[in-house]
Amino acid sequence: MSEMDFGNQIHSLAKQMNYPRTPDVAGRVMSRIVSERGPRFLSKRWAWSLTIIIVLFFSLMLIPPARAAILEFIQIGIVRIFPRSTETPIDIPKTATPQSLVPVTATPYLESSTLLVDLTRLAGETTLDDAQGRVTYSILSPTYPPGLGEPDHVFVQDADGAMTILVWLDPNDSQKVLMSLHIVPEGSWAIHKAEPVSIQETQVNGWRAVWAEGPYPLRYSNGDLDFTRLVDGYVLIWTEGDITYRLETDSPMEEAIKIAESLQPIP
């Protein structure tokens, strides 16, 4: 049987598929939209609650440590990093000053082993070719160190924008992730990175970058906690245009920057 005949047979049979009755999706969606919008005018109870919250907020802003905790974070691309609060104010450099070390705390926030994720739990595994077909941006892959080759695993995940994750395994230990690269387009969920051990600002190809030492949880702005941390080491985050890159590695910063600066479109 020719391929066309076989395709026609499959098409014909697939159209006979019996589905469950389609539920009243529209009714439920509309009631959820209406309930999420809430009343047009605030009730007295809500108005009072809002007033109390505003007063509390401005009261807190008058206390220097609280103000520091509220205001001080580093935003790079879609990633927002909240340093661990300390008793002494932290001077986080706002300009791209290479090599400026900002120690935040010497105590890890959580045990690193509790944050590393099993690759089999990551959704959206696919091939490099397929991933490139599904995302609208060009997938870049490191050409350094020499002989690195293609990633061992590729994932494309829906984060209100297709996020690509490339993973390289340790050639001497296939259970260990050597390096991972998240490529996140603009418009995706913001990623909140809470309380890394240290933060350092640097540059990748002249673009502002942040070098952070874990462990720390990642939190998406939609409220989900997601332990997509794959390497027990460091993270280099930088943006180029609309894309945010996040490189996890156990290599030192200088090496990580070389890797980051070696990114090239996949063949």
Next chain:
Amino acid sequence: MDEPTLIRRAASGDAAAWEPLVLAHQQAVFRLAYLFLGDADDAEDIAQETFLRAWNHLKRFDETRSFRPWLLSIAANLSRNRRRSAGRYVSALMRAFREQPKETPLDEKSAQNTEANELWRAVQQLDLPDQQIVYLRYFLDLPVSETAEALQIAEGTVKSRLSRALEKLRRIIHQDFAVLADMHEGRDV
């Protein structure tokens, strides 16, 4: 009111314009989710989530694109993520406690449905990208152009990927699906 007008009004916050759009596309979205997940409750959750996500991101919808493929691409992504999420295992556990449906005798039509179900089982053995293209093109009967838009690939790529998926499917049917083997050998179904 035509679809582009409804989309523009919904994008400006008019919820009343959103309802007819949901009604028009809920069946295709629900069915695609059902094909991926194999459970009507899960598929309904995904269908609702699809339309809520689309509603929340409607301002970013490119009006030069077709609406149905955009919705189906959201539904496919959500379904694929759900397949590996913890919630899926909870749902499966709950289903295990439900009463088993009573068996009914097969008539001719249901025999055809059995073959269609066998085909679905065979397709489930393909990897997810191949499943997705087969579901869109053959099960939901989307034209090649809309399949390409849903996958954000060129029409020529749809054809080449379908061809590869069919070749894999042919091998799977030949090895594991005796009910469908006649079709594979070229006899009428």
